[in-house]
Amino acid sequence: MGGAKKFFEACAVDDVKLNQTHEVEVNGEDVLLVNDGGEIHGLSPYCTHDGENLDAEEVHDHQVECPRHGARFDVRSGEVTRMPAVYGIASYPIKVENGKVFVEVDE
Numbered sequence: 001m002g003g004a005k006k007f008f009e010a011c012a013v014d015d016v017k018l019n020q021t022h023e024v025e026v027n028g029e030d031v032l033l034v035n036d037g038g039e040i041h042g043l044s045p046y047c048t049h050d051g052e053n054l055d056a057e058e059v060h061d062h063q064v065e066c067p068r069h070g071a072r073f074d075v076r077s078g079e080v081t082r083m084p085a086v087y088g089i090a091s092y093p094i095k096v097e098n099g100k101v102f103v104e105v106d107e
């Protein structure tokens with residue numbers, strides 16, 4: 001807990017297509033980048049219901065839907081918006097610079 005965090009380069013902005021997801025590995029951590037109407041967010045790629053991977057899902061109304069049992073998460077915060085998941089997914093700070101996406105994770 002409380003370890004140092006740092007921004008690491010993840011990919012080019014163009015790799016995260018409009019209203020799509022794009023999973024990357026950032027310093028050993030799996031991160032789901034989500035393009036929500038042109039704004040990029042960083043989330044954990046794993047559904048908190050039963051661990052399903054949320055990559056390759058389209059973004060609708062600021063949400064991604066788990067393909068397994070239909071839980072939904074708000075991509076801006078990671079909060080649950082539909083059952084059966086109860087807990088939100090972790091979110092990661094993102095920054096975009098010089099056409100690249102950076103994600104803040106443990107150093």
Ligand code: FES
Pocket residue numbers: 047048049050051052066067068069070071083084085
């Ligand atoms: S694993 Fe995602 S809703 Fe069940």
